Amino acid sequence: MQNMIRLPQMREDVFARVDGGADETRRDTSYYWDNSKRSESNRINLQRTLSGEGFFENETGRYALPIGTLIAFTQRENSRYGYPATASEPYKLRYLSIDPSTTATPLFNRIRRDFGSVLSMPDGSESCSLFDEIFYRFQSSDFIDLYQESEYITRLLTSIYRQQVDDTQHRDPIEYGYHLIKNRYTSPITLTEIASTCGVTREHFIRRFSKRYQTSPGALLRSLRLDHARKMLETTNLDICHIAKASGYSSTNVFGRAFKKNYGHTPRKSR
Structure with a gap:
């Protein structure tokens, strides 16, 4: 009998996928999350400010989140975010929750290692456009398949990294x-x-x-x-x-x- 070639089994977590996303408007300090005390399944979280201002803090300090900023975090880490007590306007945000994978996680970790958790995402930028396209495709279940969904996520994370590099040209x-x-x-x-x-x-x-x-x-x-x-x-x-x-x-x-x-x-x- 001819020897059969045994193909290696492909792990399902190779491909990244979105498992959550929504627009929210927060108006008071009851909006507060301490990630170190959360028990949900760990996820890659990307949250963009649409208007108003939120805050994010971790062991490196406390940061304001005005329009044009993005926070990148995971559950169970030592960080907190929410509506600041000094705010006078509603904090409107858009978030994406991404299932960890062997493709997305290294990129996500590299972004945070090199640039931290509070990132630049200007309106009209490539990263902003990709973020919104992924958000709307998730909302309408409009991905062709898992491969396309993973491709978009990889492109998004790469464009976020490129945006941070580009920002240093004039700043540093x-x-x-x-x-x-x-x-x-x-x-x-x-x-x-x-x-x-x-x-x-x-x-x-x-x-x-x-x-x-x-x-x-x-x-x-x-x-x-x-x-x-x-x-x-x-x-x-x-x-x-x-x-x-x-x-x-x-x-x-x-x-x-x-x-x-x-x-x-x-x-x-x-x-």
């Missing part, structure tokens, strides 16, 4: 440069181009970056590129020229010299 150009390096190291971008995009001189960028992150931007760029190249050498059969280009190097020779200087041997010997 050095942090913006850090994100540029982390996101674009596989392209042949230079420190001069990064500094120019941040709106500062190359010398200013290097000095401020090195002081803040305890490493120079050039060292971080080299480390990311070389680590990416080393992993490709160890896990693929692609030629050296292709790996050099895919790792942000302008030529194979430049890549070879940098690799040997860092690891003590040529790229070919890594195989």
Whole structure:
């Protein structure tokens, strides 16, 4: 009998889905939640201010939630949110509750690790449009299938992350440069181009970056590129020229010299 191929079982929680969402209007301090005391099943929660103002607090402090902000939290964590005692207008909000999954949870955790729980979501932004589209599709049961629903959620979380990065360009150009390096190291971008995009001189960028992150931007760029190249050498059969280009190097020779200087041997010997 011909051997049958046994396909691996697919876990249902690979795909993210929305399991709750509504618009609410709150007018007094009876609207108050302490997440550390909640017993519901844990969920990814995204809550956007439509008008008025709410508050959110955790171990890092207390934050106002005016229009254009979003809070990201889970039940059972050490945080609280609600209607502030100083408010004089109704607090209108829109929330989405997302079933945790192996696709959505790492993105959600990365957002909060890098930017915290109080996030920017300006009206008219890509993230705001995706948030509202998911909300209305959930309300009308208008997702084609689970795959489309999970795709929208992944796009939403990615766009939320991008929005926070974009916000740092004018608020904190050095942090913006850090994100540029982390996101674009596989392209042949230079420190001069990064500094120019941040709106500062190359010398200013290097000095401020090195002081803040305890490493120079050039060292971080080299480390990311070389680590990416080393992993490709160890896990693929692609030629050296292709790996050099895919790792942000302008030529194979430049890549070879940098690799040997860092690891003590040529790229070919890594195989």
